Amino acid sequence: MNLRNIAIIAHVDHGKTTLVDAMFRQSGIFRANQKVAERAMDSNDLERERGITILAKCTSIDWHEHRINIVDTPGHADFGGEVERILSMVDGVLLLVDAAEGPMPQTKFVTMKALRLGLKPIVVINKVDRPDARVEEVHEEVFDLFVALEASHEQLDFPLLYASGRDGWASENSGATGGDLAPLFERIVDHVPPPVANPDGAFRMLATTLEYDPFLGRVLTGRIESGRVLHNQVIKALDREGAEIETTRVMKLLAFHGLQRTGLASADAGDIVAIAGFQKATVADTLCAPEVTEPLEADPIDPPTLTMTFSINDSPLGGREGTKVTSRQIRERLLRESEGNVAIRISETDDKDSFEVAGRGELQLGVLIETMRREGYELSISRPRVVYRNDEETGALLEPIEEVVVDVDEAFSGTVVDSISQRKGELVEMKPSGGAKVRMSFLAPSRGLIGYHGDFLTETRGTGVMYRIFHGYGPHRGAVPGRRNGVMIANGRGTSVPYALWYLEERGPLFIDSGVDVYEGMIIGEHSRGNDLIVNPLKTKQLTNIRAAGKDEAVRLTPPRKMSLEQAIAYIDDDELVEVTPKNIRLRKKLLDPNARKRAERAAKGD
Numbered sequence: 001m002n003l004r005n006i007a008i009i010a011h012v013d014h015g016k017t018t019l020v021d022a023m024f025r026q027s028g029i030f031r032a033n034q035k036v037a038e039r040a041m042d043s044n045d046l047e048r049e050r051g052i053t054i055l056a057k058c059t060s061i062d063w064h065e066h067r068i069n070i071v072d073t074p075g076h077a078d079f080g081g082e083v084e085r086i087l088s089m090v091d092g093v094l095l096l097v098d099a100a101e102g103p104m105p106q107t108k109f110v111t112m113k114a115l116r117l118g119l120k121p122i123v124v125i126n127k128v129d130r131p132d133a134r135v136e137e138v139h140e141e142v143f144d145l146f147v148a149l150e151a152s153h154e155q156l157d158f159p160l161l162y163a164s165g166r167d168g169w170a171s172e173n174s175g176a177t178g179g180d181l182a183p184l185f186e187r188i189v190d191h192v193p194p195p196v197a198n199p200d201g202a203f204r205m206l207a208t209t210l211e212y213d214p215f216l217g218r219v220l221t222g223r224i225e226s227g228r229v230l231h232n233q234v235i236k237a238l239d240r241e242g243a244e245i246e247t248t249r250v251m252k253l254l255a256f257h258g259l260q261r262t263g264l265a266s267a268d269a270g271d272i273v274a275i276a277g278f279q280k281a282t283v284a285d286t287l288c289a290p291e292v293t294e295p296l297e298a299d300p301i302d303p304p305t306l307t308m309t310f311s312i313n314d315s316p317l318g319g320r321e322g323t324k325v326t327s328r329q330i331r332e333r334l335l336r337e338s339e340g341n342v343a344i345r346i347s348e349t350d351d352k353d354s355f356e357v358a359g360r361g362e363l364q365l366g367v368l369i370e371t372m373r374r375e376g377y378e379l380s381i382s383r384p385r386v387v388y389r390n391d392e393e394t395g396a397l398l399e400p401i402e403e404v405v406v407d408v409d410e411a412f413s414g415t416v417v418d419s420i421s422q423r424k425g426e427l428v429e430m431k432p433s434g435g436a437k438v439r440m441s442f443l444a445p446s447r448g449l450i451g452y453h454g455d456f457l458t459e460t461r462g463t464g465v466m467y468r469i470f471h472g473y474g475p476h477r478g479a480v481p482g483r484r485n486g487v488m489i490a491n492g493r494g495t496s497v498p499y500a501l502w503y504l505e506e507r508g509p510l511f512i513d514s515g516v517d518v519y520e521g522m523i524i525g526e527h528s529r530g531n532d533l534i535v536n537p538l539k540t541k542q543l544t545n546i547r548a549a550g551k552d553e554a555v556r557l558t559p560p561r562k563m564s565l566e567q568a569i570a571y572i573d574d575d576e577l578v579e580v581t582p583k584n585i586r587l588r589k590k591l592l593d594p595n596a597r598k599r600a601e602r603a604a605k606g607d
Contacts, residue, residue, distance in 0.1 A: 003270045004192045005069045005223065007087055007119075009111055010096035011104035015126040019096065019165030020059070020070065024258055026168060026181050027061035058221060058256040058272055063185040069256065069272045070094075073110050083113050084299055085208045085283065089223040089272055092192030093121045095142070099133035099162075102141040108407070109467050112149045121146075121158050122191055124170065124184065128162045135162065135174050148433045159187050197269030201226035202289040203235065205275075206296045210283050212340030216252055216276035220287065223272050225296060227289065229253060230266045236288060237281035238295040245285060251277035283342040302470045304345050304358035305400035305446045308365055308569070309382035310334065311354035313579055315588060316493055316519040321581040322378035327353045330379065333372060344368065358387060361468065362450065366566040373565075373580050380588075381569060381578040386447040389473050398473040402449060403428075404442040406456070408464040413438045415459045423448030424477040443471055448480045451570025483573055486527040488535045489589060493519040498555040500539040507533060510560045511587065521592025523576065526561075534594060563587075575600075 010016035060069045071090055073083060087093070093114045097103050103111075114121065123142055128135055139160065146156055161184055163170035170184040204227060207220040229235065231253045237245040254261040254274040267273045275287060286295035312318075312327050319325050324333070334346045334355055344365075345358040359365045362384060369381060389398045404425065408416055417427055417440065425444025433439040449468065456466055488507060498514040510525040518524060518537055527533045563571060568578045568585050575597070579586040591597045 002066045002189075003069065003195055004066060004092070004188055005071070005090040005195055005270075005272060006092045006094055006122075006188060006192055007071045007073050007090045007110075007114065008094045008096065009073055009107055009114065011098070011101070011107050014096050014098040014101070014104070015165040016072075016096050019124070019126060019163065022165055022168035023061055023070075023181060023184070024059075027063050027185070059258060060256045060272075061258070063189065066185075066189050067271075068185070068188055071272070083110055084117070085206075087114055087117050087119065088206075089208055090119070091195055092188070093119050094124060094188070095121045096124050096126050097138060097142060098130075099125050099128045099135055099138055100130050102134075102138045103145045108145065108149070108465070111145070115146070115149050115151045115155055118152075120155055120191065122161070122187055123158050124161045124163050126163050126165050128174070129164045129167065129177070148439070159191050161187060195223065195270035197224065198226035199228070199269045201269075202292050203227035203229045203233075204286060204288040204292055204296055205229070205273075206298055207237075207281060207283050207285050207287055210340055210342050212336060213276065218278050218281070218339065219252075219254070219274050219276045220278060220281060220283075220285075221272065221274040222287070224267060224269050226269050228266055228268050229273070229275070231264065234290060235275075236290055236292075237278055238286045238288060238292070240284060240295060240298055240300065242293065242295050246278060246280050247290065248277045248279070250275055301342055302360060303387070303400075304343065305360060305387055305402070305470060306362065306365065306384045306450075307356050307358040307387055308384050309349070309354050310357050310369075311351070311380045311382075311577075313378040313380050313581065314353075315380070315522075315579050315586070315592070317517060317579075317581075317586075318378060321583045323376040325378045330372075330377060331355060333375070333377065337368060341368075360470065362453075362566055362570060366569065369569075369580055370565055373582055376582055377580075378582070379580045381580060383572045383574055383576065384450050384569060386445070386450075388476075397476040399476050400446040401443050401471045401474040402446050402468045403471040404444050404449065405467045405469075406440050406442070406464060407433055407437055408440070408460050410436055410438050412460045412464060413440065416440065416456065416464070419452075419455065419459060420444055420448075422481060423452060424480055425449075443474075445474075445477050445480070448477075451567075454567055454570070483571070484530060486530055486532040487523045487576075487587070488525040488527050488533050489594075490518040490522045490524050490538075491520060491534050491536050491594075492538055494538040496524070496537040497540050498557060499541045500537045501557055502555045503539075504535055504537065505558055507535070510558070511563065512537070513560050514557065519588075519592070521589045521594075523587035523589065 008016055058071050060067055071086055073086055095111060125135055125138055161170045161172060162174050162176060168181060169179040170181050171179055172183055205222045205224045208222040211219050213219050229250060231250055233250050235250060236247040239245055253264045253267060255264050284298040284301055310330060313325060334357060338344050338346045343360050347356045349356055386400055391398055406416060420442050423444060425442040425448060427440060427442055429441040431439055456464055496512055496514050496516045496518055501510060501514055508526045508528040512524045524537055565585055568587060572578055572587060575590050577588050577590055579588055589597060591600055
């Protein structure tokens with residue numbers, strides 16, 4: 001069977017999964033009357049809510065003696081460490097664009113990677129039946145985007161299709177109003193070259209993605225570069241330097257067909273398959289026949305740049321909402337995560353109730369915490385810290401540096417440059433990117449960027465787009481300004497009272513509303529000054545013979561400042577924690593007792 005391997009790139013709500021559903025139906029993967037969940041490819045709840053693809057997924061369809069493998073790509077830079085590796089499995093890309101919104105900045109990251117790898121895109125303008133569709137302008141915007149991303153002449157001469165994924169048709173004619181997806185299938189078959197592979201050589205495959213299956217263990221997915229692999233065959237894994245990691249049997253050989261993974265007796269060069277049976281092999285390793293000694297060339301796995309401490313929730317409100325609260329349960333869950341997520345590293349601390357979790361960014365670690373929270377775990381999370389190194393020759397302290405690429409309106413460029421400069425970032429390049437926008441590249445330390453994304457959106461009024469990619473380790477750049485304000489800390493346990501909060505509002509913005517359970521050491525607001533302030537949110541109006549105490553309903557409170565999980569993690573200081581439960585996110589001091597905090601502060605000054 002002739003093979004075609006393509007990746008699909010699309011912004012959220014541009015109709016990618018709806019179009020893929022229609023491709024499934026018209027290629028015969030689903031029966032005409034079969035009930036299938038909408039947006040079948042976004043199977044993860046967090047992906048549906050946040051509108052991001054977190055996990056790279058593979059599927060395939062058959063069309064007129066052709067097998068078309070489709071890979072869904074993560075678009076966010078925190079999950080983009082695998083993007084280049086994933087794109088190396090395919091020979092073409094399908095860029096899906098909304099006929100009204102046009103190409104969105106969030107798709108630029110993956111499109112840029114695909115163009116740099118020399119892949120020739122097929123552009124599909126979707127939802128052309130929308131009343132506000134502006135097909136010709138969107139076509140020009142896509143062309144301008146490719147020019148700004150420095151596409152070659154061949155890449156600029158891209159095939160263009162007009163489609164309605166919801167109604168299941170595509171056409172090369174901009175005035176079409178119906179039909180089927182045959183033009184799309186034909187264009188993929190004609191425009192995307194078959195994979196370049198050696199069917200006669202010894203079996204070799206580069207592991208591109210890793211997942212953990214409770215029944216199969218480690219499952220490694222990749223494209224077979226040469227030869228044939230058989231179920232139950234003995235194969236080995238080589239690392240990037242060619243050292244042998246382990247030898248095993250192929251316990252399960254799986255291919256992707258629609259939404260199902262089906263077992264195979266054998267697979268040939270060029271196909272994308274998953275192999276189960278290895279205990280140690282991971283992404284970027286070469287899976288091969290026993291006689292092979294040379295590994296396939298592979299990009300190294302980006303190292304973790306941030307680390308957080310995950311510990312049990314020992315607050316006075318701990319154990320009320322979660323079903324998994326012990327350190328043993330947390331440890332087992334984190335080790336299971338590290339089995340299937342190459343970007344995360346877990347290490348135990350001297351304190352058996354806490355664990356160091358290292359990853360590539362706040363969003364990635366935030367997704368892990370949110371996933372665990374929904375599974376019923378209760379956790380205490382520390383402020384993110386960067387992973388330092390020492391120079392092998394000089395012994396100088398090195399810190400992770402990231403390449404930061406921002407697209408902003410010209411009016412906001414000065415503000416962004418100033419803000420990143422204060423965080424020890426240096427401007428490397430600045431050029432217009434079309435549409436009165438400017439693209440700027442910076443090299444900035446990872447620790448300076450912790451919590452910056454929210455400020456960046458405020459500075460650009462929500463219109464700016466920022467990508468962060470690990471650049472390398474560089475000399476330590478000195479102190480970065482931290483949080484300027486102190487916090488308001490509750491002095492006792494109970495339920496917050498409107499009367500008390502009304503008086504506290506003049507001290508700074510509050511994080512809680514009335515009627516909320518609080519405890520000693522819990523952070524309930526931000527102090528307008530630089531020092532921490534212990535306050536009483538439980539104080540009620542005193543009864544006297546002149547004034548009644550029952551007038552609390554007349555108090556009008558300013559709505560509290562509610563933080564998302566990522567905002568809370570970025571906000572806290574080194575002596576603070578985020579308490580995460582299935583129903584609440586609270587901020588607290590590490591040491592709840594004010595006397596213990598004073599002793600720790602004196603000890604730190606004494607050092």
